[in-house]
Amino acid sequence: xxxxxxxxxxxxxxxxxxxxxxxxxxxxxxxxxxxxxxxxxxxxxxxxxxxxxxxxxxxxxxxxxxxxxxxxxxxxxxxxxxxxxxxxxxxxxxxxxxxxxxxxxxxxxxxxxxxxxxxxxxxxxxxxxxxxxxxxxxxxxxxxxxxxxxxxxxxxxxxxxxxxxxxxxxxxxxxxxxxxxxxxxxxxxxxxxxxxxxxxxxxxxxxxxxxxxxxxxxxxxxxxxxxxxxxxxxxxxxxxxxxxxxxxxxxxxxxxxxxxxxxxxxxxxxxxxxxxxxxxxxxxxxxxxxxxxxxxxxxxxxxxxxxxxxxxxxxxxxxxxxxxxxxxxxxxxxxxxxxxxxxxxxxxxxxxxxxxxxxxxxxxxx
Numbered sequence: 001x002x003x004x005x006x007x008x009x010x011x012x013x014x015x016x017x018x019x020x021x022x023x024x025x026x027x028x029x030x031x032x033x034x035x036x037x038x039x040x041x042x043x044x045x046x047x048x049x050x051x052x053x054x055x056x057x058x059x060x061x062x063x064x065x066x067x068x069x070x071x072x073x074x075x076x077x078x079x080x081x082x083x084x085x086x087x088x089x090x091x092x093x094x095x096x097x098x099x100x101x102x103x104x105x106x107x108x109x110x111x112x113x114x115x116x117x118x119x120x121x122x123x124x125x126x127x128x129x130x131x132x133x134x135x136x137x138x139x140x141x142x143x144x145x146x147x148x149x150x151x152x153x154x155x156x157x158x159x160x161x162x163x164x165x166x167x168x169x170x171x172x173x174x175x176x177x178x179x180x181x182x183x184x185x186x187x188x189x190x191x192x193x194x195x196x197x198x199x200x201x202x203x204x205x206x207x208x209x210x211x212x213x214x215x216x217x218x219x220x221x222x223x224x225x226x227x228x229x230x231x232x233x234x235x236x237x238x239x240x241x242x243x244x245x246x247x248x249x250x251x252x253x254x255x256x257x258x259x260x261x262x263x264x265x266x267x268x269x270x271x272x273x274x275x276x277x278x279x280x281x282x283x284x285x286x287x288x289x290x291x292x293x294x295x296x297x298x299x300x301x302x303x304x305x306x307x308x309x310x311x312x313x314x315x316x317x318x319x320x321x322x323x324x325x326x327x328x329x330x331x332x333x334x335x336x337x338x339x340x341x342x343x344x345x346x347x348x349x350x351x352x353x354x355x356x357x358x359x360x361x362x363x364x365x366x
Contacts, residue, residue: 090192297332
């Protein structure tokens with residue numbers, strides 16, 4: 001995610017401690033905290049669509065003898081369970097920080113999302129591939145495809161509405177932040193938005209594959225097309241599980257901010273009065289509205305303790321105004337690498353004087 005540029009007075013211009021920060025230039029690429037209710041609404045819409053379709057697909061699959069329809073039924077069950085887990089992730093991760101969780105519960109959402117992506121989607125993928133291979137090997141008797149076509153038409157309408165809800169939210173987030181949709185989906189820490197978008201896209205694609213398999217089997221009289229469609233649905237679900245699992249694994253391990261945003265944070269720290277150098281910068285994404293910043297900074301040698309304290313306060317204020325998703329800022333006053341620490345008993349030239357020996361004279365000389 002790119003970031004906006006902040007303009008203001010020249011570097012080092014005095015500011016009133018605790019006063020308002022320089023106003024940022026309006027730009028579309030501001031990283032703001034993602035509001036959980038909007039994500040929850042998206043997940044609820046997808047869950048309602050999935051719960052109503054799983055039973056209908058299963059019945060139609062049994063009537064028509066289509067393995068692709070049964071695979072789609074497993075897909076809908078996986079989607080519904082995924083939505084429940086994502087809702088659990090939203091609620092569990094919204095808890096405030098406490099003594100046992102000093103940095104909050106934000107990363108817990110990635111645990112539940114990992115369970116949803118790996119256990120549920122991978123399970124449905126294995127079932128779909130297995131059922132498709134069984135159909136190719138053993139064949140099968142195709143029944144009346146009409147119920148399957150009706151269910152597929154209704155499912156496409158419902159899943160399309162759910163997908164449109166997710167696309168509208170995605171467009172709103174992209175318009176607010178500025179980067180392309182693909183880049184936003186790649187870097188966003190808002191797992192429900194990413195998971196629901198991919199789930200709904202996979203649902204529509206799976207319905208088209210199932211319809212193609214049914215049509216091919218009906219036209220040729222061979223269940224091979226139905227089995228191929230089931231295998232393709234399984235591979236599609238496996239791909240979704242792999243992408244979501246990898247994304248959540250990175251966030252669980254601890255992912256830093258994107259390079260452009262790290263550079264923007266570094267530049268912003270250098271605009272704070274009395275900060276002359278950023279020696280080390282560590283960033284950590286803990287959730288959509290939880291970014292941690294820790295830095296070793298070199299202050300002006302002549303800065304007093306009070307000025308250093310106000311500089312730390314100003315740095316936190318400026319960073320939060322520019323990037324509202326930042327929740328914690330820790331600055332460690334650290335001397336520059338090329339400087340030498342002075343000993344407590346340093347002499348007037350900054351050198352450590354040898355203590356007088358046992359045979360030293362009255363002036364300490366030998």
